Amino acid sequence: MPAIVPGTVLTTLLNNQKIPDPFWGMNNERIADIYKTGSNYYTYWFTKDFKELPTQNGGQVYLNFRGVNYSCDIYLNGHKLNKTIQKGMFLRFSYNITPFLAKNGDNRLAVLVHPPDVVGNPNGGQGGDGTIARNVGLQYTAGWDWIQPMRDRNTGIWDKVTIQKTGAVRITDEHIVTVVSGVRLPEGAQQPAIIKVSASLSNPTAAAVTGLLSFELDGKTISKSVSLKANSIADVSFNDYSLLNPKLWWPNGYGPQNLYNFKLKFAVNGKSVSDQQVLKIGVRQLTSDYNEHTGSRQTYVNGQKIFIKGGNWVISDAMLRLSDTRYDAEVRYHRDMNLNLIRVWGGAMIERPEFFEACDKYGILVFQDLWGSGDCNGRWQDPQKFDDQWTRRKYPDDHGLFLRSAIDQIKMVRNYASLAIWCGGNEITPPEDILTALRDTILPKLDNTRWFVDYSNSDSMSHNELGGNGDGPYGIQPLSVFWEHKTYPFNSEVGSVGVGDYESLKRFIPTANMVPPVYDEDTHKSKVDSVWDYHKYIGYDTSINKYGKAKNAADFALKAQLVNYDQYRGLAEGFTSHMWDWYTGFIIWKTQNPWTAMRGQMYDYYLDPNACLYGLHNGSAPFHIMYNPINGMVMVANNTFKARRSMMMVVKTYDMEGNEKLLTQVFADINATTVKKYFSIKETIDKAAAKEGVFLSLQLLDENKKVITDNTYWIPDSKGAFSGLQKMKTEDLTASARFIKPGKVEVTLVNKEHNPLAFFNRVSLMDADTKTRILPAFYSDNYVTILPGEEKKVIIDYNLPTGQKKLVVGIDGWNGPLTNRVITIEP
Template identity: 75%
Template sequence: MYNNTRGTYFSALISSLITIIFLSNSAQAQSGYELNSGWKCAPVKEVSADGTRLSTAAINTANWMPATVPGTVLTTLLNNKKVPDPFYGMNNEYIPDIYKTGADYYTYWFVKEFKETAAAGNQVYLDFRGVNYSCDIFLNGHKLNKGVQKGMFLRFSFNITPYLSKSGNNKLAVLVHPPDVVGNANGGQGGDGTIARNVGLQYTAGWDWIQPVRDRNTGIWDKVTIHKTGAIRINDTHVITNVPGIRQPEGPQKPATIRLETELSNPTSAIVSGTLSYEIDGTVVSRSVALKPNSTATIKLPDYTLQNPKLWWPNGYGPQNLYNVKVRFTPAGKAPSDQQTIKVGVREIQTSWNDHTGSREVAVNGQRVFIKGGNWVISDAMLRLSDLRYDAEVRFHRDMNLNLIRVWGGAMIERPEFYDACDRYGILVFQDLWGSGDCNGRWIDPMKKDDQWTRRKYPDDHGLFLRSAEDQIKMVRNHASLAIWCGGNEITPPEDILVALKEDILPRLDNTRWFVDYSNSEEMSRNTLGGNGDGPYGIQPLSVFWEFKTYPFNSEVGSVGINDDESLKRFIPAKNMIAPEYDESSRKSKTDSVWDYHKYIGYDTSINKYGKVKSAADFAKKAQLVNYDQYRGLAEGFTSHMWDWYTGFIIWKTQNPWTAMRGQMYDYYLDPNACLYGLHNGSEPLHVMYNPVNGMISLANNGYKPMRNMMLVVKAYDMAGKEKLITQVFCDIVPASTKRVLSVKNAMDQMAAKEGAFLSLQLLDTDKKVLSENLYWMADKNGDYSGLQKMKEDELTATARYVKPCQVEVTLHNKQNAVISFFNRISLVDAGTKERVLPAFYNNNYISVLPGEEKKIIIDYPNKGKNKLAVTVDGWNTAGNNPHLINIAN
């Protein structure tokens, strides 16, 4: 028995927030419910009865272990304290790995009792949205699956009407087997690579950002639902929206066309006639249908012309309008047999080749979109997926001013709830199919069991891959956010799969989106030498982002990303809170074993430029300055060459599904770090920025309207807070462009030479309202931040008040003639424990306040009940060097 106090940190957080309801955009049954509680389980080696008997009252399973469904075997074991939390410290090493134990160790029976009967003439279905990897299913003594039920990425459904108990008391038993090939987690990318012989997750055998998942995510990992209908069931509706011409986000719109078809199934022995209809914006479109007995048919409804449509736009370009499309089948003279509501964004995705950049560009509603994206692996490595977590993570991407998430090919096609969140927040999705260059043979790799020729043929079952692709495409194709399909990560699938996708499956099921054959294909991007790739990775001099021309649509480029001390303490034992030591001569870091285990990536010399490290907490605090600078610089460097060198960039990566210490803008526990706010700054749609190489101040306008009569105000501050006005000048900028304004290199070099300086940029409208602002801290002539190391304490005051339920406004005010109050981390906390409220969303953070300036920060947070909250302010030069605790006024 293990005490998983730390391991249940996030589980407890979710439990405390279950009162928050997120409206799902997925099609929902008129009459249905989820079987998500009351499950029991036992390992197969401890069960002698077969499924026929287990699914009856003859076998008492009441004393079996409580099971988590949806969930994996490992999640159930963790929740029952049978294993330690694999996300904490070195605990993962104490959990048996399936490669060594054998598959039976993680092969489990799951049972569930539920009440249900079928009214005369009605049908009841049992639906599974995901089981890893194969299973046998029994209900009330009957085996439901006729053949092998295999495929992690296959939904499957059973009409259980004939098998329901007349008493209404039913018992379901499911035997779940692990992946056919579990792979040797030998430390390679995807272990020895054989995990890719399945059509499933590859990261579970380990990667350079995660340790192996010991059960390889075996289990009933996605939703199990009961769906009740009349005679006819509606399946896999497909909605297409056509938006011709070049549109603007505001003003009256020319018409759009709505096209809809759906699959109807009639399991009865009689012809069923009725009306298939859908309703949008108050108008009903319908068609009379007669369905043959025991048949399934795809029915196309008449096209509908939607007048003056409210369009859907990516984040930063316009609103995310969504329509409810209500689909219904009504038999003649009867109540509706089945119905569903789908949220639809009216928009059209286009792509074209940009000869100037040598890359593909994406347009929405006729307007091109400069792609600013983040690479996403999966929300939780143990598949503990939730609406709340999806909403929080996608919202963070919106808050970073990004407009795209790429879902990486070593994981899965994301769940509809993820796409719901992307629809809400305007995040386009670049969706990989299953495969990676690492496992699937792109490179020679001594860690792999099979040679490249063999790995190139993975997976073993090409038919299963194609069936799974068809099914998952149908599952998510109605989402406005889905923009790009991709054959795989850094490699195409085998040729027969690729041809089937390009020439049959996608043209037949979803022909309105761009399909790129692999993630860094030359069909997507070609550099001046004619090839494509990705990178650079790791920490970079800021000059690299501005001056080094990389791939014109870069699918992976990234840097560092550890969180601060509060975050690290959640998964690193106190004895291991030891800061890395970088050796200048060997260019290597001496790193604690737990930091290594959690995939620390080096900050090299960048931390020492802020002064000698005193502790792990000091290291992590200084790392936030580096984080902010790196990701602001990355976004600004790419944006500065928008439509000249680049049509887009996608950061590797923006989140971690495990407690890793690299490539993340927020930690696993949804606590943001300075990377997020550096990106928030550098990626804003209208932006003023500074080139650290030549001192040029530039503007970027991502929008579709010209911006005129703006005042650019350029000031410098020394370390004592003394202000120097360098210039102020009126300027304007045309849509979708960047513009160089002036260089301040000589002035800033001179001012910063001794101990560094601050550069303040503000872009004001005619009412003197700030449209964009930026504060840069400049190193001295030796490249060190010597002035920051001896900065005086600030004279900041802060107040906080509740604006409305679940929203707090924080006001920061700096005294006139004081020093700059630099780099303040604002945190919403429990007033008693001082622990941060997670998740919480800040409209800005890591705030610097100039002398005489006032700034306001808005914090949104989910309802946590009646706990008393407070705000802490912790800056670089906070008086007393301790965070200030601010009570919140009503």
């Protein structure tokens, strides 16, 4: 049958309609699990016919594999290329196939792919029975508390296979290091940066070769003469190069993401190009030190202290359907959340170059775990695990394979500006011999410019006064937890809920199972439909009922968005309010889902954002006005390098009818990279909200009276319920939309004076015929509230799907008309 490469056995079987979609309903239960079938059931041949003529004049042809799970035998035209079985999910391997090409150019490649050596029992534990970790591979494939098991354990040729043609000499393991001394700012002329360049050159031919190795950067070419003996490999380094007035790379929110085109090439006798590598490099320097006041590590870029606002990332797709466009969309969403870091969790993989390219583009630092987790690798006693802790502590079985894989993957991604932190593993160090080799030998030699932390919640990263470090809490929290409860000073995992809206739920829940969870306030338990439970629903507890008991699944999902927005705005604001005092950073568990789960996601598997994303977008804004709902303090956070002066702070309330009351209007200023408290309005707000709740509007205006930052809160009544929201009058919002250019639409929302607020409006770009959302689409803001007499604009960026002609914009608000508004987009 036609195979999907890159891909897994399951992706091919799904594409050929041999299995049902495991992401829909309970379909995953209908697919045979490898633990029961045995490995042979998912052992497959992959074959490929391709044209490639034999080379002339010493030219070489290489067959490159970037990832096979888990072991394989490789045949070209009947010749076995590997002497021993090729093993290791995270090892690239390359074969010189020059001698084995067919004379007529008609070649057949055949690869026999075997599943992981140990497939693990998916018994419902974290990583099943834990034995999946005996491999150097993915641990989530045996199931976790946010995913069901992948039945083939992702067996297959899961990453790219390429043919590479060179002359006699080949370039590998190129390494570019940028040194940016001092404390820099994004603007203005810059002192020089130092660029260090090295690479390995191989000459597999029987003759010596002489030539020029050169690199091109910023319009300049630097060359070095190199002689290579026959059948030899040489490491070559250039003298340090001084790049004048460099355009620096900065994390999201702090400055631009400048990238340089960099070309490294080898020319035989200085004329004929034998091989070249083309890269994009960001010029920046990463450093870190320990903040004794907070008790945690802090990160610097180009000498400037960066407050880390991060998201935990598992993998782009649980079935390894990886693509440049999906990576770009997912990382862009993290940029849109106003985050500046992604942590790649240790139960998955070192991410692909295309992921790092997107992080370079959008200014997202990367905290990269190596393979291992506290759950599988023995940190805790666990009755669901097959082996005891002492045995699990020694996983994986093959330490040499782990270290060879680490060396290879470090070389693969070390040139990306976004890569900031290497980590030994998730919540546990690797075994001592692996840790020692990584820390003392491998990283100092291969990549000594990044901070290495031994494990994700290590004391060396973060240590609170109660003793030690950890992570959490997870799940729904009272907002007071985020604002007033001091947790770990650099929390590597803290998070909440994440159910998508009704449109999202329809993508994977059958109609018969569209039954909202019911929370019992006496027993503190939820009654949950089996499909919701299978897709890892996590309880919203009393928070939905505060908006009125859910009438149906659609009503539940709408109210869940209000909770989502409030939770993640509160999380970001609460942590930011204690910047440099309690915290040097936080990393949300988690911001994306690699399958159709119902927890820990700012957008669903199909790349449809929910209100979590926009609550975070608001609460994590680089320059932001905010309100502490516990003590009533109005505050401003400035996560930029610029002080702000002569701003007007305007604080108002609105009742459910839209009646406005000015509480105060004062001039304000704030220094760079700090948070400032102004005054408390607790008494006033409590009084105004007592009967049925109230809206609180915070704004900062510039000298031209234009809004710099604003924030609208909905405050509950004296009983903690949102009784007023349940009785709001229907708003009379005026909406229009126009094309700015292909791929960009502007939506204008206008609320007339003396109207009630137009509360919590979801804007959706849709197909005009089917009324389904265009995915992905990127909104400058969403779930927006428009005050009486106010106008807001939302910009939508999208890639027009093939064959798509007619688009419309849908608007669905909390107190909007019962039938959703659909607006035609004007030319």
